[in-house]
Amino acid sequence: MNPSMTPEQILEATGLPTIREVVRVTGVTAQAVYKWRRIPSEHCLAIEAANEGRRTRYQMRPDVYGRAPRGTKPRKKAA
Structure with a gap:
């Protein structure tokens, strides 16, 4: 059984600055986000846009x- 992603892994995988932003974009609770083993596919398009x-x-x-x-290609962060 795979362990849940760490907060750092979630932020790295999503490219979003905070867990609060992940919650806002996906519309799920923080508790649900912390249980992710990988990014749920149903949230990928919203996360990519955000x-x-x-x-x-x-x-x-x-x-x-x-x-x-x-x-x-993925966009690079603005300098």
Whole structure:
């Protein structure tokens, strides 16, 4: 059985700055977020939009979305 993701792993995987932002974007409770073993596929599109493409659905769930189409790259954080 896989352990739940740590808060740091959740933020790294989603590209969002806080757990509160993950909760706001996904509409689930913080308790539900802390139980994630991986990012639920039903939230990937909303998370991708909220993080402005810094983490794509293809990065979060390649088992669901497959490889990114040619020519698509994650955006880099603004300096």
